[in-house]
Amino acid sequence: MTAARLSALEPAIFELAARRVMARCDELARITSTPGAITRVHLSPEHARVNRLAAEWMREVGLQTRQDAAGNQLGLLPAADPDAPVLMLGSHLDTVVNAGRYDGVVGVLMAIEVVRLLQRRVDSPARADANARSPFDFGMEVAAFSDEEGARFGKALLGSSAVAGTWDDAWWELEDSDGTTLREAALEFGLDPGRIAGAARRPDELVGYLEAHIEQGPELHARGESLAVVSSIASARRFQLVVEGEARHAGGTPYDMRRDALLGASEAALAVERICSAQHHIIGTVGQFEAFPGAMNVVPGEAKFSLDLRGEFDGERDRVWDQISRELDAIMGRRRLRWHTREVHNAPALFCAPLLQDVVSEGIRSSLVPGRAADRSILGSGRPEDPTTLFSPAGHDGMAIGAITDVGMLFMRNPDGVSHHPDEAVSLGDVALGIRALAEAVAHLGAEHRSTQGAS
Ligand SMILES: [Zn+2]
Numbered sequence: 001m002t003a004a005r006l007s008a009l010e011p012a013i014f015e016l017a018a019r020r021v022m023a024r025c026d027e028l029a030r031i032t033s034t035p036g037a038i039t040r041v042h043l044s045p046e047h048a049r050v051n052r053l054a055a056e057w058m059r060e061v062g063l064q065t066r067q068d069a070a071g072n073q074l075g076l077l078p079a080a081d082p083d084a085p086v087l088m089l090g091s092h093l094d095t096v097v098n099a100g101r102y103d104g105v106v107g108v109l110m111a112i113e114v115v116r117l118l119q120r121r122v123d124s125p126a127r128a129d130a131n132a133r134s135p136f137d138f139g140m141e142v143a144a145f146s147d148e149e150g151a152r153f154g155k156a157l158l159g160s161s162a163v164a165g166t167w168d169d170a171w172w173e174l175e176d177s178d179g180t181t182l183r184e185a186a187l188e189f190g191l192d193p194g195r196i197a198g199a200a201r202r203p204d205e206l207v208g209y210l211e212a213h214i215e216q217g218p219e220l221h222a223r224g225e226s227l228a229v230v231s232s233i234a235s236a237r238r239f240q241l242v243v244e245g246e247a248r249h250a251g252g253t254p255y256d257m258r259r260d261a262l263l264g265a266s267e268a269a270l271a272v273e274r275i276c277s278a279q280h281h282i283i284g285t286v287g288q289f290e291a292f293p294g295a296m297n298v299v300p301g302e303a304k305f306s307l308d309l310r311g312e313f314d315g316e317r318d319r320v321w322d323q324i325s326r327e328l329d330a331i332m333g334r335r336r337l338r339w340h341t342r343e344v345h346n347a348p349a350l351f352c353a354p355l356l357q358d359v360v361s362e363g364i365r366s367s368l369v370p371g372r373a374a375d376r377s378i379l380g381s382g383r384p385e386d387p388t389t390l391f392s393p394a395g396h397d398g399m400a401i402g403a404i405t406d407v408g409m410l411f412m413r414n415p416d417g418v419s420h421h422p423d424e425a426v427s428l429g430d431v432a433l434g435i436r437a438l439a440e441a442v443a444h445l446g447a448e449h450r451s452t453q454g455a456s
Pocket residue numbers: 092103104148213396
């Protein structure tokens with residue numbers, strides 16, 4: 001497969017593929033546990049339904065399908081050499097509560113279209129055929145991960161962690177809001193928890209992992225561009241913080257005698273905003289906030305809040321956390337309060353592999369129609385031959401898969417940057433460009449792979 005032959009495909013073919021992707025996003029959006037909204041959590045009846053549909057669509061483009069022990073839906077197009085490694089392409093099919101219709105879903109459906117398009121060049125239509133083979137030295141495998149969001153059990157990346165072999169058996173005891181454990185849910189879904197290790201892949205089985213995803217931020221929209229190469233996925237730390245003061249009568253306690261934990265925590269939340277907004281590429285969010293005892297006529301004696309802190313680089317993120325800690329010491333000292341914290345999550349940044357960043361860049365370049373590149377240079381958004389590179393403050397399956405193989409990502413413009421919300425959007429045109437860029441990226445990787453294999 002050469003990129004040149006892929007480029008010979010009519011733009012209308014990519015648009016047709018994008019139309020199918022958009023229609024299927026709508027179809028999957030109707031599979032929800034909450035009528036009128038989109039909610040599709042791990043190991044639910046809705047999860048089983050979307051897996052069945054995705055498997056049908058995978059088989060339609062010649063993929064051999066199976067569901068692994070973690071409920072991931074996989075589709076394989078093997079290479080001619082049965083021992084050859086595979087390039088994994090995909091994203092996730094689960095959603096947050098009251099989600100949009102594109103986060104994750106669009107990446108899985110685009111991967112299926114890419115497999116369809118890349119086979120087109122060998123023999124016209126793709127066939128649902130056990131003899132279909134990848135046009136490259138490596139196989140292609142579409143992965144529809146079962147749990148990326150963690151909406152049901154509070155632990156994200158369950159599906160891709162199983163594939164990465166980083167599963168922790170303690171997770172089986174995690175409970176959902178109804179008290180159902182992950183183990184019980186897996187059994188009910190028809191999975192065998194004893195076989196979870198079988199979902200793990202070895203590094204030598206994989207060439208890499210490529211994912212297309214909507215941006216979930218406003219950067220591409222602001223730049224007037226459709227696509228970006230992702231350089232890294234955010235390094236994140238999460239904390240539960242507790243502020244302790246003294247609960248006292250709201251009427252009888254003058255201000256100079258109060259040790260109001262809620263006011264201390266409020267000042268802390270504002271300090272997080274002040275400190276993080278003065279930084280480049282660091283973002284801190286206080287998303288949970290509670291006061292105790294929580295009575296109208298009592299000065300709050302205790303306050304609890306969460307902090308989600310993300311950055312492009314681990315060191316910078318840690319330096320900002322140190323700065324926030326010092327500020328909290330100062331605030332609580334002034335207010336005669338005590339504070340302590342428990343860290344509940346700490347993930348290092350995942351850097352996308354240089355080779356995969358290069359092929360995604362090549363793919364984006366090839367997808368830009370002539371004239372469009374010129375427009376970009378007029379807009380002054382960098383040299384037209386250099387696609388925009390963004391880091392992802394949002395987490396993705398690649399964070400888990402990065403433990404066993406190289407990761408590359410392509411972002412598509414998300415108008416106004418709204419995501420994890422019903423208004424989440426992506427345009428047909430950007431999806432068409434994204435499909436083309438992703439297919440070109442795989443073709444470039446195929447050519448690259450062939451030349452390095454030949455040279456060794
Ligand atoms: Zn996602």
